[in-house]
Amino acid sequence: xxxxxxxxIIEKILFFSSFLTILTTVGIILVLLLEAVSFFGEVSIGDxxxxxxxxxxxxxxxxxxxxxxxxxxxxxxIAIVIALPIGLSIAAYLSEYASSKFRRTVKPxxxxxxxxxxxxxxxxxxxxxxxxxxxxxxxxxxFNALSAGIVxxxxxxxxxxxxxxxxxxxxxxxLREGAYGMGSTxxxxxxxxxxxxxxxxxxxxxxxxxxxxxxxxxxxxxAAGQMPGLTFNPFEPVQTITAYIVQVSSGDVPFxxxxxxxxxxxxxxxxxxxxxxxxxxxxxxxxxHQKYE
Amino acid sequence: xxxxxxxxxxxxxxxxxxxxxxxxxxxxLAIFVGNIVYDGITRIDWSFLTSLPSRKPEKAGSYxxxxxxxxxxxxxxxxxxxxxVAAAIYLEEYAKKSRLANLLEINISNLAGVPSIIYGLxxxxxxxxxxxxxxxxxxxxxxxxxxxxxxxxxxxxxSIRAVPSSIKEASLAMGAxxxxxxxxxxxxxxxxxxxxxxxxxxxxxxxETAPLIVIGALAYVPFAPETPMDEFSVLPIQIFxxxxxxxxxxxxxxxxxxxxxxxxxxxxxxxxxxxxxRWQKKMKW
Amino acid sequence: xxxEDEMVVAEVVNKIQESMITLxxxxxxxxxxxxxxxxxxxxxxxxxxxxxxxxKMPSNSVTAFIGPSGCGKSTFLRLFNRMNDxxxxxxxxxxxxxxxxxxxxxxxNVEELRKEVGMVFQKPNPFPKSIFENVAYGLKIQGIKDxxxxxxxxxxxxxxxxxxxxxxxxxxxxxxxxxxGQQQRLCIARTLAVEPSVILMDEPTSALDPISTAKIEELxxxxxxxxxxxxxxxxxxxxSRISDYTAFFYMGELIEHGKTKEIFTNPKHERxxxxxxxxxx
Numbered sequence: 008x009x010x011x012x013x014x015x016i017i018e019k020i021l022f023f024s025s026f027l028t029i030l031t032t033v034g035i036i037l038v039l040l041l042e043a044v045s046f047f048g049e050v051s052i053g054d055x056x057x058x059x060x061x062x063x064x065x066x067x068x069x070x071x072x073x074x075x076x077x078x079x080x081x082x083x084x085i086a087i088v089i090a091l092p093i094g095l096s097i098a099a100y101l102s103e104y105a106s107s108k109f110r111r112t113v114k115p116x117x118x119x120x121x122x123x124x125x126x127x128x129x130x131x132x133x134x135x136x137x138x139x140x141x142x143x144x145x146x147x148x149x150f151n152a153l154s155a156g157i158v159x160x161x162x163x164x165x166x167x168x169x170x171x172x173x174x175x176x177x178x179x180x181x182l183r184e185g186a187y188g189m190g191s192t193x194x195x196x197x198x199x200x201x202x203x204x205x206x207x208x209x210x211x212x213x214x215x216x217x218x219x220x221x222x223x224x225x226x227x228x229x230a231a232g233q234m235p236g237l238t239f240n241p242f243e244p245v246q247t248i249t250a251y252i253v254q255v256s257s258g259d260v261p262f263x264x265x266x267x268x269x270x271x272x273x274x275x276x277x278x279x280x281x282x283x284x285x286x287x288x289x290x291x292x293x294x295x296h297q298k299y300e
Numbered sequence: 301x302x303x304x305x306x307x308x309x310x311x312x313x314x315x316x317x318x319x320x321x322x323x324x325x326x327x328x329l330a331i332f333v334g335n336i337v338y339d340g341i342t343r344i345d346w347s348f349l350t351s352l353p354s355r356k357p358e359k360a361g362s363y364x365x366x367x368x369x370x371x372x373x374x375x376x377x378x379x380x381x382x383x384x385v386a387a388a389i390y391l392e393e394y395a396k397k398s399r400l401a402n403l404l405e406i407n408i409s410n411l412a413g414v415p416s417i418i419y420g421l422x423x424x425x426x427x428x429x430x431x432x433x434x435x436x437x438x439x440x441x442x443x444x445x446x447x448x449x450x451x452x453x454x455x456x457x458x459s460i461r462a463v464p465s466s467i468k469e470a471s472l473a474m475g476a477x478x479x480x481x482x483x484x485x486x487x488x489x490x491x492x493x494x495x496x497x498x499x500x501x502x503x504x505x506x507x508e509t510a511p512l513i514v515i516g517a518l519a520y521v522p523f524a525p526e527t528p529m530d531e532f533s534v535l536p537i538q539i540f541x542x543x544x545x546x547x548x549x550x551x552x553x554x555x556x557x558x559x560x561x562x563x564x565x566x567x568x569x570x571x572x573x574x575x576x577x578r579w580q581k582k583m584k585w
Numbered sequence: 586x587x588x589e590d591e592m593v594v595a596e597v598v599n600k601i602q603e604s605m606i607t608l609x610x611x612x613x614x615x616x617x618x619x620x621x622x623x624x625x626x627x628x629x630x631x632x633x634x635x636x637x638x639x640x641k642m643p644s645n646s647v648t649a650f651i652g653p654s655g656c657g658k659s660t661f662l663r664l665f666n667r668m669n670d671x672x673x674x675x676x677x678x679x680x681x682x683x684x685x686x687x688x689x690x691x692x693x694n695v696e697e698l699r700k701e702v703g704m705v706f707q708k709p710n711p712f713p714k715s716i717f718e719n720v721a722y723g724l725k726i727q728g729i730k731d732x733x734x735x736x737x738x739x740x741x742x743x744x745x746x747x748x749x750x751x752x753x754x755x756x757x758x759x760x761x762x763x764x765x766g767q768q769q770r771l772c773i774a775r776t777l778a779v780e781p782s783v784i785l786m787d788e789p790t791s792a793l794d795p796i797s798t799a800k801i802e803e804l805x806x807x808x809x810x811x812x813x814x815x816x817x818x819x820x821x822x823x824x825s826r827i828s829d830y831t832a833f834f835y836m837g838e839l840i841e842h843g844k845t846k847e848i849f850t851n852p853k854h855e856r857x858x859x860x861x862x863x864x865x866x
Binding site: 010013014017018020021022024025026027028029031032034035038039042092093096097099100101104105113115116117119120122123124125126127128129130131133134135161164165190192193194195215218219221222223224225228229249252253256257262270271274277278281282285286289 | 315325450544573
């Protein structure tokens with residue numbers, strides 16, 4: 008009887024440990040929601056969504072999220088422009104051209120790119136990439152979106168290359184053999200046969216990479232600047248949602264003030280975007296996965 | 301040029317392009333790291349490692365940040381390891397195929413994709429404010445523990461799945477209870493894989509900056525923590541602080557601190573890979 | 586006495602002797618029933634794997650289950666230690682009794698049942714631990730802590746399983762380093778260490794070479810003095826070599842069950858005869 012009771016208690020403890028993950032999600036949603044609701048009691052949602060200036064810390068306060076959004080989107084766009092072609096090419100090369108030994112050695116090395124702490128990348132962007140770009144484009148400021156975007160792109164290459172390569176590997180060999188049997192080159196096979204077949208996995212990996220770029224903090228904080236402005240000029244400094252949250256947190260803004268609540272308003276915007284992207288990615292992967300089963 | 305010759309030309313050209321792409325990320329990384337090492341390696345000496353932060357770059361050192369990193373590492377490990385392993389055991393061994401299991405799985409997948417700064421906001425509200433822990437080591441490690449929990453859970457589940465079910469069957473057939481089987485057979489057999497996952501998760505935690513800044517960890521902390529309730533700083537925050545200062549001396553300090561951080565990160569990942577290889581050899585039943 | 590009288594007396598004495606011999610034979614044959622199955626039906630989801638089986642098996646005997654693949658022998662075997670409980674969709678009707686007591690009732694302690702009814706699997710599955718730890722495992726989970734007692738039981742079990750001489754010099758060696766036949770004897774040893782009264786064997790030698798098989802068959806022959814053994818086997822020669830009783834299964838039904846000698850020399854059903862003579866299976 009003692010043994011049965013002990014087993015039951017252990018099962019309960021294990022259950023609570025796993026339930027903690029649900030509590031975490033609930034906690035995140037509640038915290039963001041409650042603080043945001045409180046914020047929107049003081050600042051109208053209309054202003055939030057349409058004002059083109061974000062200056063909560065200045066004496067003339069504007070609370071428009073658009074500048075932060077444009078900063079986030081601009082840097083993310085640059086990152087994807089870098090990472091997408093490179094990542095897909097790597098995936099295509101590894102899956103269609105490379106020997107399995109090469110693949111086995113290179114894949115973990117690429118994943119190294121994702122293991123480097125992002126503050127280190129931020130420092131690279133500021134001290135190595137920006138001066139280099141300034142030689143090419145002398146009109147560029149010390150803080151700019153391009154530098155941060157490029158380095159962010161390098162960081163997320165493995166997100167696209169690894170997951171896409173997994174998706175390509177999962178395509179049955181019979182499809183490839185069919186193409187080769189008709190005289191296709193490797194290039195034609197991979198781009199006309201294998202990739203389309205693996206498209207759901209590839210698309211889902213790209214969406215995940217975008218989500219990762221949107222949520223990235225330190226690279227943009229260090230290298231992109233702290234001046235939120237509604238611009239799509241990569242040579243100018245921008246501020247992303249994440250960088251803004253860092254700025255306020257490292258400052259002296261008192262907790263509970265409207266200015267402080269802006270970080271939760273920014274946070275919930277960020278959360279909504281990444282949640283939607285992650286869900287779409289998951290749904291695409293799931294829905295089209297049954298194809299080969 | 302015939303059509304097929306053109307196609308073959310493109311094919312070969314792509315081979316070159318593909319290799320270049322594969323290499324470019326790594327080459328750039330090597331350039332970056334090389335640059336940093338060149339800048340910072342001369343700055344690393346005993347006084348740098350043992351000095352406290354200062355307004356003068358020559359006098360500033362990484363001691364408090366390093367100690368803070370160690371404290372955070374240990375406390376996060378103590379918190380996240382048992383909870384993560386326990387949750388994974390529940391999902392793998394007790395909650396098979398129910399709607400609850402599905403919900404838990406989807407939720408964990410989702411948590412893995414939440415930006416780390418959001419965890420910072422959660423930690424700020426719940427640990428720093430509501431539980432009144434202040435900007436302490438405890439609040440920081442709880443926050444990071446939540447962040448890395450999904451990594452540990454996924455790695456542990458995979459390790460448990462790799463244990464052959466014949467072992468579990470044999471144990472049950474001898475009259476062992478479910479928990480006895482897990483504790484005496486499944487866990488010891490999966491331990492190597494679990495350890496690998498935990499170390500990788502912790503090396504991620506060591507490099508985190510944003511969530512700790514949000515909960516209030518400061519850069520200018522003139523002492524190393526002595527209890528888990530003390531305020532603290534960590535290497536990434538110290539680097540951030542130095543990188544934001546205009547004087548060149550601080551840039552060099554930042555480079556030096558980055559070297560230390562990278563050494564820690566690569567050593568941890570190296571240990572994890574070592575354990576994974578040892579465990580995979582053992583698993584050849 | 587007159588000669589006729591002597592003959593009458595001799596006849597009477599003869600008759601008495603004969604009936605006494607029959608009496609003794611009957612007494613010897615009336616061993617107690619160790620395992621009993623009544624009205625057994627087994628379902629996996631909607632699929633019926635076993636159709637209405639009745640069976641009794643006496644103690645201290647070896648019963649062999651034979652039949653073509655997929656006929657339900659393993660499923661039926663696993664009813665006796667409730668290992669089917671873990672299979673998705675399993676349900677059963679009827680009663681299984683061990684020592685006269687039902688084992689499919691609500692309050693039963695399944696762990697205790699499995700200590701009384703041990704199992705040896707088709708593919709040897711030693712734990713990835715030392716030889717000693719393998720055999721001692723069953724004692725450990727019962728909470729036995731006395732080191733001397735454990736060491737003694739391990740030695741006894743390894744001797745009973747005919748493995749002691751080969752491993753006694755290094756009990757700390759990993760069990761996975763043993764050969765297939767040795768691993769299987771180790772699995773038998775660890776079952777014996779728990780001191781069960783019944784041992785279920787699910788094709789225990791089908792993954793082994795002929796020499797190991799012979800060793801294990803010899804072992805089973807010795808074990809039946811103290812244990813009740815039920816063995817599922819694909820190998821009919823094995824069944825006829827080592828078992829006292831044989832049960833022939835086909836498509837989830839029990840076709841014939843009786844003394845091995847009779848089943849193999851004089852089967853009552855045509856299907857049994859066809860299977861035994863290799864016409865199918």
